[in-house]
Amino acid sequence: MQELIVSFASRRGLFVTGVFVITxxxxxxxxxxxxxxxxxxAEGGSxxxxxxxxxxxxPLKNWLMPEFAVYWLVALFLFPAFSLFMAADQMISExxxxxxxxxxxxxxxxxxxxxxxxxxMLIQTCLLVVTLAITYLLLMVNSVQYWLEGLQILxxxxxxxxxxxxxxxxxxxxxxxxxxSVRMASLVSVIVLxxxxxxxxxxxxxxxxxxxxxxxxxxxxxSQMVMLTPSTALLTSWVPVMQTLSFLLLGxxxxxxxxx
Amino acid sequence: xxxxxxxxxxxxxxxxxxxxxxxSFEVQSGQPIALVGPNGAGxxxxxxxxxGYTPATSGEAKILGHNxxxxxxxxxxxxxxxxxxxxPNLTISQQLSFLARLQGFSRRESIIxxxxxxxxxxxxxxxxxxxxxxxxxxxxxxxxxQALMGQPELVLLDExxxxxxxxxxxxxxxxxxxxxxxxxxxxxxHNLEELERLCGEVLYLEQGELKAQxxxxxxxxxxxxxxxxxxxxxxxxxxxxxxxxxxxxxKNSVLDAKLKAxxxxxxxxxxxxxxxxxxxxxxxxxxxxxxxxxxLAESQISYRQITHGQSLEDQLFRK
Numbered sequence: 001m002q003e004l005i006v007s008f009a010s011r012r013g014l015f016v017t018g019v020f021v022i023t024x025x026x027x028x029x030x031x032x033x034x035x036x037x038x039x040x041x042a043e044g045g046s047x048x049x050x051x052x053x054x055x056x057x058x059p060l061k062n063w064l065m066p067e068f069a070v071y072w073l074v075a076l077f078l079f080p081a082f083s084l085f086m087a088a089d090q091m092i093s094e095x096x097x098x099x100x101x102x103x104x105x106x107x108x109x110x111x112x113x114x115x116x117x118x119x120x121m122l123i124q125t126c127l128l129v130v131t132l133a134i135t136y137l138l139l140m141v142n143s144v145q146y147w148l149e150g151l152q153i154l155x156x157x158x159x160x161x162x163x164x165x166x167x168x169x170x171x172x173x174x175x176x177x178x179x180x181s182v183r184m185a186s187l188v189s190v191i192v193l194x195x196x197x198x199x200x201x202x203x204x205x206x207x208x209x210x211x212x213x214x215x216x217x218x219x220x221x222x223s224q225m226v227m228l229t230p231s232t233a234l235l236t237s238w239v240p241v242m243q244t245l246s247f248l249l250l251g252x253x254x255x256x257x258x259x260x
Numbered sequence: 261x262x263x264x265x266x267x268x269x270x271x272x273x274x275x276x277x278x279x280x281x282x283x284s285f286e287v288q289s290g291q292p293i294a295l296v297g298p299n300g301a302g303x304x305x306x307x308x309x310x311x312g313y314t315p316a317t318s319g320e321a322k323i324l325g326h327n328x329x330x331x332x333x334x335x336x337x338x339x340x341x342x343x344x345x346x347x348p349n350l351t352i353s354q355q356l357s358f359l360a361r362l363q364g365f366s367r368r369e370s371i372i373x374x375x376x377x378x379x380x381x382x383x384x385x386x387x388x389x390x391x392x393x394x395x396x397x398x399x400x401x402x403x404x405x406q407a408l409m410g411q412p413e414l415v416l417l418d419e420x421x422x423x424x425x426x427x428x429x430x431x432x433x434x435x436x437x438x439x440x441x442x443x444x445x446x447x448x449x450h451n452l453e454e455l456e457r458l459c460g461e462v463l464y465l466e467q468g469e470l471k472a473q474x475x476x477x478x479x480x481x482x483x484x485x486x487x488x489x490x491x492x493x494x495x496x497x498x499x500x501x502x503x504x505x506x507x508x509x510x511k512n513s514v515l516d517a518k519l520k521a522x523x524x525x526x527x528x529x530x531x532x533x534x535x536x537x538x539x540x541x542x543x544x545x546x547x548x549x550x551x552x553x554x555x556l557a558e559s560q561i562s563y564r565q566i567t568h569g570q571s572l573e574d575q576l577f578r579k
Contacts, residue, residue, distance in 0.1 A: 011349075098344030101313055102406055105338055106362035108331050259314035 012182070016086050020127065023082075027074055028134050036066035036142060063229075065146050068153055071135045072230070075161055076222050079128065080168040084193075087120040087169045088186045090176040091255075100260045113252045117173045124165050128158055156230035160237070164225070167218040167243035174251035177258060193218060218243055263325070264289040264414060264444055265310065270319035272305050272468075279305040281468040282319070289413065291460030292436060292445040294476070296452065296576065301465040303448045304342050307418045310446070311339040323414060335363050338407040339416040345399065346391040352378065352402055353387040356409070363410045377405040380435055382428065397424045404432060408439070415439075417447045421454060433458060456572040464576050476572055501526065502542040504549060505567040505574070508534040512561055522551050537574055 063069035091112070094100050103112055132154055139150045171189055179185035196217045204211035214220055221240070225233040265287045272280040280302045287293050295303050308314040309321055312329030326332040346355050356374035357367075365373050378384055381401040391399060400423060407415050417436075421429035436445050436458055449455055455462065456476060464472040508515070511533030519528045519538055524545030529537040540548050549566065556563055 013349075094347070098341055099347060101311070101339070101341040101344045102346070102359055102403075103362065104312060104329075106334060106359060108334065257315060259308070 012089065013086075016082075020082055020086070023078070024131050024134075027078075028071075028131065028138065032067060032070045032074065032135065033138055033142075035070045036138065039066040039069070064149055065139055065143065065153070067135050067139045067142060068150070068157065071131070072157065073226055075128075075131065075157075076164060076226055079124065079161055079165050080219055080222070082127075083120075083124050083165045083168045084172060084189050085186060086123065087172040088175075088189070089182045090116040090120060090173055092176050092179060092182050092185060095260055096180070098260075104260065109256050110252065113173065113177075113255045114248070116176070117169060117248060120169050120172075121162070121166060124169060125158075125162055128161050128165075132158060153230060156234070160225070160230050160233050163234075163237045163240045164219070164222060167240045167247060170244040170247035170251070171218055174247045174254075177251045177255045215239060216243055216246060262289055263287075264323065265446070266320075266322045268320045270306070270309065270321055271317050272302070272309060272314070273317045278468045280309070280316070283465070283468070283470045284319075285463060285470055285473050287446075287461060287463070287473075289444045292440055292447055292458045294455035294459035294462040294572070295446060295448040295465065296450070296455065296462060296572075297465035297471075300467075302468040303465055304418055305468075306465065307339070307342070307416050307446075307448060311337070311341065311416055313341065335410060336412060337414040337416065338409070338412040340400075340404050340407045340418055340420055342418040344403060346402065348390060348392045351388050351390055352383075352394075355391075356402075356406055359406055360409050365410075373409055377408045378402070380408060381405045382431060397428060400424060401428060401432075408435070412443055415443055415445050417445055419449055420447060421449065421451060429454070452572045452576075462572060462576070472576065474575065476575070501539050502548075503568070503570045504538045504540070504552060505565075505569070505571060506536040506538065506552065506563060507565040508536075509562045509564050510534060515559070515561060518555060518559065519552075522548060522555065524548055537570055 063072075091100065100112065107115075136150050136154060139146060168189075171192065172185065175185040175188055179188060197214060197220070200210060200213045200217065204213075218240070221236045225236055228236075263286055265285075267286075268284050270280050270283040271278065283302075283306065295306065297303050305314070309316050310323065310328055312333070315329075321328045323333055323337055346352070350358075353371070353374050356377065357365075357370040360370035360373040361367065375384065375387065378387055381404055383398065383401055383405065386394060386398065386402075391402065394402065400420075404417070404420055407417065420432055420436075424432065433454060436447070439445075440458075445458075447455060447459065459476055461473070461475050463470060464474075506519075513533060515536070516528055516530050519525060519536060522538075522540075522545070524540040524542075525538055525548070526541060527539040529539075531537075538548070538552070542548075545551070549568070552566065
């Protein structure tokens with residue numbers, strides 16, 4: 001609860017939340033709503049379907065509920081990106097001003113580290129639930145006959161998106177321990193995500209066994225997940241789960257010995 | 261009384277410099293303990309290690325029989341960390357009640373506990389304020405308030421009255437004295453008079469080494485780097501030489517010789533002409549204080565203060 005208050009009480013927390021709300025309000029009521037209506041219609045639909053073909057996203061055409069198809073496509077990329085910024089300051093500011101010293105005499109470092117991670121995952125889950133609920137409302141407005149199918153797909157989408165987001169939040173947990181400023185942590189996370197795959201592939205061209213490191217680049221499985229239905233996509237969940245555990249264990253190992 | 265803190269060969273290295281060098285000591289629970297030493301002596305480093313904020317490079321530190329930082333100590337020790345600040349986005353009350361909840365208080369109890377400690381620090385009027393709205397001294401008092409939450413067995417106070425106005429510094433001394441029966445305080449400060457009034461024992465650090473450990477008012481036990489805690493405690497037996505400290509209202513150049521003539525007096529050290537430390541054999545003259553008063557009355561010399569024993573400053577720094 002304190003995590004929620006802290007996240008939304010700070011100026012930075014309010015700013016990131018504000019950006020999130022505006023972005024998602026725009027996405028839900030314009031592109032997602034428009035795309036969903038178009039895919040159902042005759043004229044506009046052909047354009048959207050052609051665009052999906054062009055992007056190699058043909059499987060999305062087979063979704064019964066286009067609102068959720070477009071939501072799935074957008075959320076798979078946007079939620080991890082937002083989580084990087086929302087979860088960037090899990091401990092850095094507090095460590096810099098010495099505030100962690102008030103906590104460590106009252107709870108273990110494991111409680112603090114994993115508690116912060118879980119707190120931020122709770123925030124992400126709340127945001128996912130809100131956006132899913134609004135998407136469901138859109139479905140009710142556009143295709144009320146699919147109310148039951150919509151309810152059935154909601155938990156699958158939620159579970160998948162929680163799994164996809166968790167390694168990004170865990171990466172920020174790790175960077176919260178190792179970086180000395182929020183800006184630096186955000187910058188390094190972007191470098192890891194953008195350059196990580198490239199550097200690993202370059203290194204693997206000389207030492208092929210290094211290609212296994214690709215499994216530790218958060219979001220490595222997302223492009224594959226877009227092509228799958230939520231139930232099938234759950235089969236790829238071992239990748240983000242493994243990444244999350246790796247980042248958390250490494251981060252906690254460092255935090256346990258860190259001077260605060 | 262039981263062993264509260266045990267340190268064996270505690271060493272902390274930052275880069276090329278040793279902040280603590282093979283520090284070993286034991287202290288018992290009970291009266292407040294003073295930690296003194298010049299700037300850079302390693303006081304804050306020792307505090308940080310004892311509070312579990314930073315790990316020692318080598319050596320061992322135990323509190324209440326448990327290694328520092330172990331879960332068994334959670335809620336049993338608390339600290340005023342130097343230069344630590346609260347979250348600027350939350351109110352004082354929100355933050356203190358959150359800390360109280362971490363200590364095991366219920367939601368309702370935590371609010372009551374936060375109010376209680378703020379009241380102890382005379383800060384009941386700022387509960388709804390954010391930390392940024394407070395002065396430096398008030399921020400420090402809020403930090404002391406958090407250290408007094410619950411019923412800790414050991415409270416580490418790093419420079420508790422530095423930067424506080426006299427009235428609030430006095431209030432903190434009073435709170436420490438009031439709680440001293442149930443909680444042991446380890447207090448780091450440069451204010452030796454304050455420590456002398458509050459504490460029963462002193463640890464003196466210099467350049468990372470423990471130079472002395474003694475009961476206040478008794479002869480110092482000089483430490484070497486290889487002293488064991490047992491050796492340290494053995495040195496706190498009552499001394500053969502006793503002291504009286506005398507402070508006059510005005511300087512007097514002839515009193516020195518008269519003092520030396522009193523029965524049992526072995527040495528008189530005069531400072532600035534108005535302060536005298538008289539070393540004497542208690543067995544030979546147990547009522548020297550009465551003789552001294554008679555001498556002052558006969559010589560028509562007015563005095564400001566007569567104290568049994570040496571001041572902490574004299575004990576630690578007089579060569």
